[in-house]
Amino acid sequence: MKDALDFYVPTFEDMLAAHERIAPYIHRTPVLTSSYLNELTGAQLFFKCENFQKAGAFKVRGAGNAVFGLSEDDAAKGVCTHSSGNHALSLSYAAGRRGIPCNVVMPRTAPQAKKDAVRGYGGTITECEPSTTSREKVFAEVQAKTGGNFVHPYNDPRVIAGQGTCSRELMEQTDGLDIVVAPIGGGGMISGTCLTLSNIAPETQIIAAEPEQADDAYRSFKAGHIIADDAPDTIADGLKVPLKELTWHFVSNHVTDILTASEDEIVDAMKLTWKRMKIVMEASCAVPLATIIKNKERFAGKRVGVVITGGNVDLDLLPWLNS
Amino acid sequence: MKDALDFYVPTFEDMLAAHERIAPYIHRTPVLTSSYLNELTGAQLFFKCENFQKAGAFKVRGAGNAVFGLSEDDAAKGVCTHSSGNHALSLSYAAGRRGIPCNVVMPRTAPQAKKDAVRGYGGTITECEPSTTSREKVFAEVQAKTGGNFVHPYNDPRVIAGQGTCSRELMEQTDGLDIVVAPIGGGGMISGTCLTLSNIAPETQIIAAEPEQADDAYRSFKAGHIIADDAPDTIADGLKVPLKELTWHFVSNHVTDILTASEDEIVDAMKLTWKRMKIVMEASCAVPLATIIKNKERFAGKRVGVVITGGNVDLDLLPWLNS
The missing domain is CATH 3.40.50.1100 (Rossmann fold)
Known part of the structure; x- marks a missing residue:
């Protein structure tokens, strides 16, 4: 039997209420596919484009x-x-x-x-x-x-319930998925994904993707408790923050695995997505594709949802032009 | 009474047949909107995203x-x-x-x-x-x-009938428009737009957008006959080619007006679209928005369709980084 928690964990009903509350103010963002990337990875990829979201991100x-x-x-x-x-x-x-x-x-x-x-x-x-x-x-x-x-950026039940609305739409738009991959920083998106999928699609695997150079969630996951990095440095600048108790609760209970990618792999996946899918997205959003390309055997033949988390990029400072 | 034409002009039925024929091989591309760009222009803009099309363009x-x-x-x-x-x-x-x-x-x-x-x-x-x-x-x-x-790139009735399927989808996806703006080079997209709209929405204005530095269509339109430039030079490299008899037939009979934009205006509109709409598109696709921003009074309060024609960009050579 688990100890009582000293924080409020948002429920499936909180997520449903959140969806109704925010619907007038957000886009139901499209899900895009790419036959090129399907061929490259051997998987069927469904990209949930939150880079097209209001204010440019799922947040x-x-x-x-x-x-x-x-x-x-x-x-x-x-x-x-x-x-x-x-x-x-x-x-x-x-x-x-x-x-x-x-x-x-x-x-x-x-x-x-x-x-x-x-x-x-x-x-x-x-x-x-x-x-x-x-x-x-x-x-x-x-x-x-x-x-x-x-309103904390992620360690807040209202925020996690809101982020959970993204994977609800993704599941509706794709008629079901074997795996969902999303980037992990503080863990808000992943926690929302866990909240929703554990209720509507408990058989769907949830994989978190993280930069090697900011792999505190990976190391926390392996160690079984939160490890916070001192000052991680990565091109995926949305993913530098550490897990907190509420997001750790979801990660430790529902995430299937955490995979990591190097800086070069992230930049390559970012440029490849811009080139083939014609979308502007942040380096953080490329971490899932980078880990899928790196671990093809694990995703081959599967229906895989990928969350493209945001598109607020400085167009004068593109990482493949600054190396 | 007009002289008999010595070329075959594709019909509305040709366009319908084309749509049925190509449907299994193309995307029904999404129409995106941007409240920022609506506010900036005073119009309601509907962007038909053919940059997401198979092979990266409406072609x-x-x-x-x-x-x-x-x-x-x-x-x-x-x-x-x-x-x-x-x-x-x-x-x-x-x-x-x-x-x-x-x-x-x-x-x-x-x-x-x-x-x-x-x-x-x-x-x-x-x-x-x-x-x-x-x-x-x-x-x-x-x-x-x-x-x-x-298969000529544009002066071919089969090609024009095919391009006409784009504005058919656009009208279905938007429940009607006051104006459609598309870039003009050889005139294939504009001719297809004329073919379709003159049949299903004859009251919708068709405006062609052209770079000042390759304004042969503009000058042809004003002169009443085809004027071909010798060697136009513009960042909008898809729009350098001249009109031919078949596309001139559609332009001279159905286009409402041709508006032009300078190189700087095109690059600004291109970067603005990437930044606010988070899509990768060619310089040619920015010419319509550039002309709308330049002629706001003409578009204010109107429902305006804008064709984003393609997304095959060299990501190592972005025009705003090379000036």
């Missing part, structure tokens, strides 16, 4: 669920978070759609394009130094001053 | 119609064409699917990636010098030797 599902689920009183105080990436954009977009304040703490070194996008959606940025100490100090000040509701 | 519709419409006897001798671009890829793809030979005359200076793609689909390349004289001489030799059926 708007979870952020939207948190924002639109707030009571009127709570909503009036707005929301706040710390993020240098897609969660900051998504929370700003969702808050803007509800017409409530959104305060984001971002490192001053975050890309200008990301800062511009947050402001474009109506978010307010408070800059911190690029260190955990500074981020936590500045974020505490911002939260105390605004009283805004904290 | 496979016309090439496929020609290939799959051949009698068994004719098919046995194969097909041939001259093209340095997407028509070469598309004809090779279609011929490969039917299992018949495809001979393509390409200038030796054509991009290696395009040559590799033609060979990848099973086409045979004969190289010529990059001049009209050499191309015609070499092509005559190839045709005489192989006896293959000549």
Whole structure:
């Protein structure tokens, strides 16, 4: 018998409620296929294109669920978070759609394009130094001053319930899959995938794909407890953050396996996808395909869903042009 | 009363037959929208994404119609064409699917990636010098030797009937449009659009978009007869070819207007589309959006279809990184 958990684990009903809540504000993104990539891998691949999602990433599902689920009183105080990436954009977009304040703490070194996008959606940025100490100090000040509701990028049941809506659509759009592969960073997308598939398709394998150079989830999975890296460095910059207790709960209970890919394999898979599928997507999204190409025998003959998580790329800094 | 024409003009029934014939070999490509671009232009834009088409461009519709419409006897001798671009890829793809030979005359200076793609689909390349004289001489030799059926890139009723299937899908997918904007080079896509819309949506305006630096169609349209440029130079390299009698027939009878855009405007619209819509597309496909942004008042409040014609881009040579 398991110990009682000291955190709330979102349920299948939470995911269903999230889907209904966010449907007016998100795209039901298309699923694309490529005969070239099917031939290359020997699998039947179905790419769920969240790079076409509102604000450019799946993150708007979870952020939207948190924002639109707030009571009127709570909503009036707005929301706040710390993020240098897609969660900051998504929370700003969702808050803007509800017409409530959104305060984001971002490192001053975050890309200008990301800062511009947050402001474009109506978010307010408070800059911190690029260190955990500074981020936590500045974020505490911002939260105390605004009283805004904290929406963590992934370690939040509302966020995980929202991310779970993606694999629900993917299963409906494909009439079932043998395996779903998604990238893993903090584990929000993978946890949402676990939440949904363990309920509607318990026989579908869930494989997390991670950069070798930020393989804390892989090592946690093998060790049986969370291992957090100090300062991982990878081109897949959305995947540098560590698991937390809530996402670890899902990963340790439902993930079939974690596979890793090198930086070169990730960049090759990224360029190949742009070239053959004609889509703009982030390096993080290429990690699943990189691991499938690397482990063909495992996927051959299978129906495999692949989550393309986002498309917010700096078009002036493409990794295959900077080596 | 008009003079009798000395060429066959494809009919609406030809387009319907083409659609049935090619359906098993092409994608019904998705129509994407962007609230950002809608806000920017004041119009409601519907992008028909033929960059996701088989062989990476709409050209496979016309090439496929020609290939799959051949009698068994004719098919046995194969097909041939001259093209340095997407028509070469598309004809090779279609011929490969039917299992018949495809001979393509390409200038030796054509991009290696395009040559590799033609060979990848099973086409045979004969190289010529990059001049009209050499191309015609070499092509005559190839045709005489192989006896293959000549499928012109655009001045062919089978090809135009095939291209017309694109706007049929677009109208079905959008429940009607006020205007359709497509790029114009030789005029195959625009002619197919005219063929279809003049039958199913005669009130829908058809606007052709052309680079200022290759504006022969614009000048032909104003003059009332075909004007062919000698050697136009533009980043939109799919649009350098001149109109021919069959495409001029459609342009002069059905096109509402031709609008032009500068090289800088084309590159800006291309990068903007990649950034906001997360799709990889050729410079040629950006000419419609460039002309819409430039002539906002004309499109404001209208439902506008935009044909994204292809996505075969050299990812190592992006125009905004080479200025």
